[in-house]
Amino acid sequence: xxxxxxxxxxxxxxxxxxxxxxxxxxxxxxxxxxxxxxxxxxxxxxxxxxxxxxxxxxxxxxxxxxxxxxxxxxxxxxxxxxxxxxxxxxxxxxxxxxxxxxxxxxxxxxxxxxxxxxxxxxxxxxxxxxxxxxxxxxxxxxxxxxxxxxxxxxxxxxxxxxxxxxxxxxxxxxxxxxxxxxxxxxxxxxx
Amino acid sequence: xxxxxxxxxxxxxxxxxxxxxxxxxxxxxxxxxxxxxxxxxxxxxxxxxxxxxxxxxxxxxxxxxxxxxxxxxxxxxxxxxxxxxxxxxxxxxxxxxxxxxxxxxxxxxxxxxxxxxxxxxxxxxxxxxxxxxxxxxxxxxxxxxxxxxxxxxxxxxxxxxxxxxxxxxx
Numbered sequence: 352x353x354x355x356x357x358x359x360x361x362x363x364x365x366x367x368x369x370x371x372x373x374x375x376x377x378x379x380x381x382x383x384x385x386x387x388x389x390x391x392x393x394x395x396x397x398x399x400x401x402x403x404x405x406x407x408x409x410x411x412x413x414x415x416x417x418x419x420x421x422x423x424x425x426x427x428x429x430x431x432x433x434x435x436x437x438x439x440x441x442x443x444x445x446x447x448x449x450x451x452x453x454x455x456x457x458x459x460x461x462x463x464x465x466x467x468x469x470x471x472x473x474x475x476x477x478x479x480x481x482x483x484x485x486x487x488x489x490x491x492x493x494x495x496x497x498x499x500x501x502x503x504x505x506x507x508x509x510x511x512x513x514x515x516x517x518x519x520x521x522x523x524x525x526x527x528x529x530x531x532x533x534x535x536x537x538x539x540x541x542x
Numbered sequence: 543x544x545x546x547x548x549x550x551x552x553x554x555x556x557x558x559x560x561x562x563x564x565x566x567x568x569x570x571x572x573x574x575x576x577x578x579x580x581x582x583x584x585x586x587x588x589x590x591x592x593x594x595x596x597x598x599x600x601x602x603x604x605x606x607x608x609x610x611x612x613x614x615x616x617x618x619x620x621x622x623x624x625x626x627x628x629x630x631x632x633x634x635x636x637x638x639x640x641x642x643x644x645x646x647x648x649x650x651x652x653x654x655x656x657x658x659x660x661x662x663x664x665x666x667x668x669x670x671x672x673x674x675x676x677x678x679x680x681x682x683x684x685x686x687x688x689x690x691x692x693x694x695x696x697x698x699x700x701x702x703x704x705x706x707x708x709x710x711x712x
Contacts, residue, residue, distance in 0.1 A: 390607075392635075394630075395600070395603075395631050395634045395635060396596075396599075396600070396626045396627045396629065396631055396634075397626075398596075398600075398627075399596070399597070399599065399600030399603075399627055399630065399631050400600070401600075402592075402597050402598075402599070402600030402601040402603075402604060402631075403600045403601070403603050403604040403607070403631070404604060405590075405601055405604060406567075406590075406600070406601040406602060406603060406605035406606070406608065406610075406612070407604035407605070407608045408604070408608075409588070409590070409604075409605060409608070410565075410604065410605045410606075410607070410608020410609055410610040411608040411609070428594075428596075428597060430592070430593030430594050430597060431592075434590065434591060434592050434593060434597065434601070437591065438590060530634060530635055531634065531636040534603070534606070534607045534635050534636070534637075535636075537607055538606075538607060538608075538609060541608065541609055542609075
């Protein structure tokens with residue numbers, strides 16, 4: 352298992368000029384990079400990040416799009432995977448953070464969390480490249496190759512859960528602007 | 543030769559062109575099936591097929607974020623199933639978009655026996671989403687009105703396609 356913050360620090364060194372949809376890693380990513388090309392969307396509706404990433408990648412084939420999705424989101428929208436595989440955006444890099452629980456709701460287990468092989472699901476849906484990575488050493492070694500080759504690629508990362516039990520209304524808000532403003536700013540920057 | 547009493551796919555395509563649509567995010571249904579071959583043959587349109595209508599909302603939001611002008615083509619049943627995605631990805635991110643929605647069960651002034659039709663307009667009113675009914679080619683300009691309203695409100699606007707049987711049998 353990896354700590355999400357440590358994993359993202361390694362990724363940051365290889366990010367280049369990619370657009371990063373920080374997804375479930377947003378809180379940690381914001382401390383590493385906070386530009387118009389970093390998209391902390393929060394959670395507009397669970398299960399949709401992969402679709403948003405696909406749409407953005409299709410719209411901007413000139414930009415690499417990196418998404419940090421989650422296993423809970425993916426399980427809610429498995430049907431997105433064949434759509435992504437069919438569209439096959441070469442600029443789309445799809446990571447998921449698999450912490451085996453619903454961390455933001457108190458850490459309840461994701462169904463069959465210990466036994467699901469997410470890379471196998473992605474390959475079965477048609478992703479040409481998919482892998483599971485469980486430790487920082489492997490992640491650090493594999494990442495340059497993952498980002499150097501064309502997408503779409505799917506990488507499931509085992510991370511420690513960061514369970515939140517504070518009532519939602521009492522949680523510290525880490526996002527500086529709303530998701531609509533994030534999108535508006537990106538459109539302005541892309542021209 | 544088109545049937546003036548029906549909504550022709552050529553008319554819908556012309557509306558898409560007129561309004562600068564770049565991508566169609568869609569899931570097949572009986573009301574809008576006839577559009578598929580026309581859309582597929584058009585080199586300026588990119589089709590993105592989905593497996594569940596809610597997925598179309600976040601894909602469209604991503605396309606919009608990247609500067610494209612997507613349109614959704616789905617059925618009313620799937621629209622109702624997509625409530626949270628419409629709320630979060632389209633309304634929440636202020637995506638100006640037209641959803642062409644097949645109006646399954648619509649009988650104009652007949653007796654409705656399909657609950658898909660019963661709840662369609664109620665659903666849209668509950669969400670506060672503007673909608674226009676299109677039944678034949680004479681109504682086609684309402685599609686452009688929907689596009690204009692989506693831009694003005696920076697949100698989704700629905701065009702209900704109330705022409706199930708002409709379209710299906712084409």
